[in-house]
Amino acid sequence: YMGIIDKMIDKISNTLGKFGRSIAEKFKSVLTESKFYESGLLTPTEFVLAGDQLTHKCPTWRWESGKESLKRTEFPPEKQYLITRNVPCQRRIKDILVHQELKQGDGFAGKWMIADTNKGKEKSEEKAVDINAEDEKEEKEIEKRKEQFMSSQGAIKDLEELEKEEDGDVFVPKPTSKLAQTYQTRTYDISITYDFYYQTPRLWIMGYNEKREPLTKVQMYEDIMSDYAEKTITLETHTHQGTLSMSIHPCKHALVMKHIIDTIASHGGRADVHNAMFVFLKFISSIIPTVEYDFTIDMELE
Numbered sequence: 001y002m003g004i005i006d007k008m009i010d011k012i013s014n015t016l017g018k019f020g021r022s023i024a025e026k027f028k029s030v031l032t033e034s035k036f037y038e039s040g041l042l043t044p045t046e047f048v049l050a051g052d053q054l055t056h057k058c059p060t061w062r063w064e065s066g067k068e069s070l071k072r073t074e075f076p077p078e079k080q081y082l083i084t085r086n087v088p089c090q091r092r093i094k095d096i097l098v099h100q101e102l103k104q105g106d107g108f109a110g111k112w113m114i115a116d117t118n119k120g121k122e123k124s125e126e127k128a129v130d131i132n133a134e135d136e137k138e139e140k141e142i143e144k145r146k147e148q149f150m151s152s153q154g155a156i157k158d159l160e161e162l163e164k165e166e167d168g169d170v171f172v173p174k175p176t177s178k179l180a181q182t183y184q185t186r187t188y189d190i191s192i193t194y195d196f197y198y199q200t201p202r203l204w205i206m207g208y209n210e211k212r213e214p215l216t217k218v219q220m221y222e223d224i225m226s227d228y229a230e231k232t233i234t235l236e237t238h239t240h241q242g243t244l245s246m247s248i249h250p251c252k253h254a255l256v257m258k259h260i261i262d263t264i265a266s267h268g269g270r271a272d273v274h275n276a277m278f279v280f281l282k283f284i285s286s287i288i289p290t291v292e293y294d295f296t297i298d299m300e301l302e
Contacts, residue, residue, distance in 0.1 A: 031199045036273045040258030041199040044074040050276040058294040060084045066240030081240045083191040087293045092222045193239050200253040201280045204245045256283050
């Protein structure tokens with residue numbers, strides 16, 4: 001019962017918080033002086049600058065104008081928010097926890113984590129998850145069986161996972177849980193807006209199954225680290241699309257971005273403000289590590 005009560009309290013707090021912030025935002029002045037290095041915040045101008053750099057370096061990202069009634073005059077009409085579509089998500093969180101090590105953050109507010117970023121440029125093109133030899137052997141066997149099925153046109157009757165359909169002489173593989181897990185890839189549309197209350201980027205995600213049907217809230221939680229599901233991730237109305245979407249709450253974004261900026265500086269580097277979107281997406285990858293969006297750049301954080 002305590003778990004149910006805690007969830008109810010969280011939902012009530014989120015609802016009251018959203019209402020309070022919507023009122024406060026109307027009276028809060030728009031940030032015009034840069035505080036990126038000081039506090040991890042961005043001005044609207046810096047948001048556009050960082051967005052231009054993201055779309056330049058990663059063409060899968062693009063600017064969108066959004067609904068006319070939801071446009072903000074602080075941004076160019078055609079650059080209201082950023083979006084990347086059909087981003088693959090091949091594994092669920094529960095499938096990767098035994099393979100992927102995540103580093104716990106240095107105790108800064110909440111339980112925000114920084115992903116292991118000790119990766120060179122060569123590793124950036126690898127899959128998000130490494131699998132052990134046994135799993136790799138198993139997946140190769142699945143791939144082999146799939147190829148056999150596609151080429152033989154019904155000559156592999158001996159495989160137990162096949163069932164005969166009475167529609168002609170076509171044999172269709174009977175999906176096993178492993179086949180479904182491997183080949184039924186989910187996709188996500190990911191967008192980034194500017195949050196005028198917290199003065200940081202804000203990420204929104206909407207997931208789809210292999211038939212391009214929207215995922216349920218529960219299904220999308222399967223692709224989010226459990227520390228954040230139903231705590232920092234909420235279902236809200238997208239600020240520029242006007243439709244319901246999952247959003248990563250930005251209350252800790254500035255704090256985490258400042259932490260990454262300081263980490264880079266402590267190792268002799270500098271996170272320029274035009275690369276702010278890469279800093280942002282770097283730590284977001286700790287929350288949705290199986291969603292393979294593009295944010296590759298030569299920027300070592302360790």
